[in-house]
Amino acid sequence: MAVVPASLSGQDVGSFAYLTIKDRIPQILTKVIDTLHRHKSEFFEKHGEEGVEAEKKAISLLSKLRNELQTDKPFIPLVEKFVDTDIWNQYLEYQQSLLNESDGKSRWFYSPWLLVECYMYRRIHEAIIQSPPIDYFDVFKESKxxxxxxxxxxxxxxxxxxxxxxxxxxxxxxxxxxxxxxxxxxxxxxxxxxxxxxxxxxxxxxxxxxxxxxxxxxxxxxxxxxxxxxxxxxxxxxxxxxxxxxxxxxxxxxxxxxxxxxxxxxxxxxxxxxxxxxxxxxxxxxxxxxxxxxxxxxxxxxxxxxxxxxxxxxxxxxxxxxxxxxxxxxxxxxxxxxxxxxxxxxxxxxxxxxxxxxxxxxxxxxxxxxxxxxxxxxxxxxxxxxxxxxxxxxxxxxxxxxxxxxxxxxxxxxxxxxxxxxxxxxxxxxxxxxxxxxxxx
The missing domain is CATH 3.40.50.10880 (Uncharacterised protein PF01937, DUF89, domain 3)
Known part of the structure; x- marks a missing residue:
């Protein structure tokens, strides 16, 4: 395969990728958490206390994700077994093998921007599917x-x-x-x-x-x-x-x-x-x-x-x-x-x-x-x-x-x-x- 240039990433301070990871992605995560909060009564009506507990669990997982991003923690593998989980985790391992960072861990501001954004949306989905019975919920449905x-x-x-x-x-x-x-x-x-x-x-x-x-x-x-x-x-x-x-x-x-x-x-x-x-x-x-x-x-x-x-x-x-x-x-x-x-x-x-x-x-x-x-x-x-x-x-x-x-x-x-x-x-x-x-x- 021909030599290709480096990936866009958040390493370039001030770049659009950097500003997306620093500002826009946390803003989107906050909106997702707010959306779940606003649907609390709907989850209760449909599923009783179980629905409310599921909403709390999803919010807790998403808050953890937001903290990982804002403190530039290493990426963690996906845990919920889904049709694409193994492919994702193999790709995360592959990306880690390419890094020259001292600890060799993929991080939010040092990984390819494309991976960072895709990983964030995949982790949002994981938080929802880990929270039955609200695992059907599309957090972006309202805005669409x-x-x-x-x-x-x-x-x-x-x-x-x-x-x-x-x-x-x-x-x-x-x-x-x-x-x-x-x-x-x-x-x-x-x-x-x-x-x-x-x-x-x-x-x-x-x-x-x-x-x-x-x-x-x-x-x-x-x-x-x-x-x-x-x-x-x-x-x-x-x-x-x-x-x-x-x-x-x-x-x-x-x-x-x-x-x-x-x-x-x-x-x-x-x-x-x-x-x-x-x-x-x-x-x-x-x-x-x-x-x-x-x-x-x-x-x-x-x-x-x-x-x-x-x-x-x-x-x-x-x-x-x-x-x-x-x-x-x-x-x-x-x-x-x-x-x-x-x-x-x-x-x-x-x-x-x-x-x-x-x-x-x-x-x-x-x-x-x-x-x-x-x-x-x-x-x-x-x-x-x-x-x-x-x-x-x-x-x-x-x-x-x-x-x-x-x-x-x-x-x-x-x-x-x-x-x-x-x-x-x-x-x-x-x-x-x-x-x-x-x-x-």
Whole structure:
């Protein structure tokens, strides 16, 4: 394997990784503890004293976790037997073997940032599953649902746009269809701004109609490979045999408003016949505050379907039908909530890698996917995306991301440095976005 740069970590005082570990992660843990406190009476109503004791136990475990983080204690192995426990503990041992620290222990501020964040969310899950009968509880469910409810006007506008588009789609010429495809791709991109882990779990609802802002937002797209996506899918459509399929896979990021934008794009792909199947990949456990689980996916479609708004409700009914017909398929896999970078997938999850190889195109949404695609390393800005993927090439892929971490590759020479000089936080606020493609041209 080629030599790769060092991982981003909290060792770099003042870096985004350092500030995340020092400030944002403890803030998220405090919110999780508060959420459990607020649900105490609900746990009592459902489970009696046993529920209250379980809540106390979970809070005690989470308070211990927060203390370990704030005092930079060594990582401890996972103890609760779960489907991924052994893989996690092996990885923690492996990371420890790489360290040069005097005591050889993985610590919060000295370990790779990617591992630190993933470990924290996995430990939150462990605290919950160690506390039956409340071991079913999603500590982030409320904030995900609030994001959806707070974005109703924007969702109605998008659903209305989609339904009107579908009604005239057969009358569109190729250029008009392409324009609409690009429009919905951009909506999916800017939907990625709604990230609750970036805001420490604070509200990140979408209150404006993104459709009206697309022209104003165009200058903030740093890399724009949408033409490659159009070329690939329109070519698949033209050359497709009658019984054959065109599969687009979407590796999801946030629930709430962003998930709506992804489903609208997926609906358009079927309605325009640019794809015949869309496969969605979400998280098996609550993750990074707002990431999509199967519960979030089904809940959101149900909410859209039962809306009082005609076109929103029609979208929900259509989406339910796509699932019944097998045109939309949701997949779970533990790999997405492991700490591994994606170049390790062929070894760690060969079944998932083989599945991804069946795609005609894979869309990776959001920042965490980008960090895992590129190994969350200190790459030079101008390093080619293909190189940073470090051998991960299951199928043509494109990352659709607003930038919220100090990692970006594939820029023009000098472009990143110029942005850094004029706007030091350019790559951590979600202000800029990318469509970055890897695959045959």
């Amino acid at each position: 649902e609030q994001n959806f409810y707070g974005s109703q006007e924007s969702i109605i506008a998008l659903c209305t746009h989609l339904q009107q588009l579908i009604r005239t789609i057969e009358d569109l010429d190729e250029n008009q269809l392409k324009d609409e495809f690009f429009k919905l791709l951009q909506i999916s991109l800017w939907g990625n701004k709604c990230d609750l882990s970036l805001s420490g779990g604070e509200s990140s609802s979408q209150n404006t109609n993104v459709l009206n802002s697309l022209e104003d937002l165009k200058p903030f797209i740093l890399l724009n490979d949408m033409e490659h996506l159009w070329s690939l899918l329109s070519n698949c459509k033209k050359t497709r045999e009658k019984a054959s399929a065109t599969r687009v896979y979407i590796v999801l990021d946030n629930s709430g408003f962003e998930l709506v934008t992804d489903l609208i794009l997926a609906d358009f792909l079927l309605s325009s016949e640019l794809a015949t199947e869309v496969h969605f990949y979400g998280k098996t456990i609550p993750w990074f505050v707002s990431d999509t689980t199967i519960h979030d996916f089904n809940w959101l479609i149900e909410q859209v379907k039962h809306s009082n708004h005609k076109w929103m409700s029609k979208c929900g009914a259509d989406w339910e039908e796509y699932i019944k017909m097998g045109k939309w398929v949701y997949h779970n896999h533990i790999f997405w909530t492991l700490p591994h970078e994606y170049c390790a997938m062929p070894q760690v999850a060969p079944d998932l890698y083989a599945e991804l190889q069946k795609a005609h195109l894979i869309l990776f949404k959001g920042d965490l996917n980008y960090r895992k695609l590129t190994g969350d390393r200190k790459w030079e800005f101008s390093v080619p995306f293909h190189q940073a993927l470090n051998g991960f090439h299951p199928a043509p892929l494109c990352t659709i991301r607003t930038l919220k971490a100090e990692i970006q590759v594939g820029l023009q020479p000098g472009q990143g440095e110029q942005l850094l000089a004029s706007e030091p936080s350019w790559w951590t606020t979600g202000k800029y976005g990318i469509f970055q493609y890897d695959g045959p041209l």
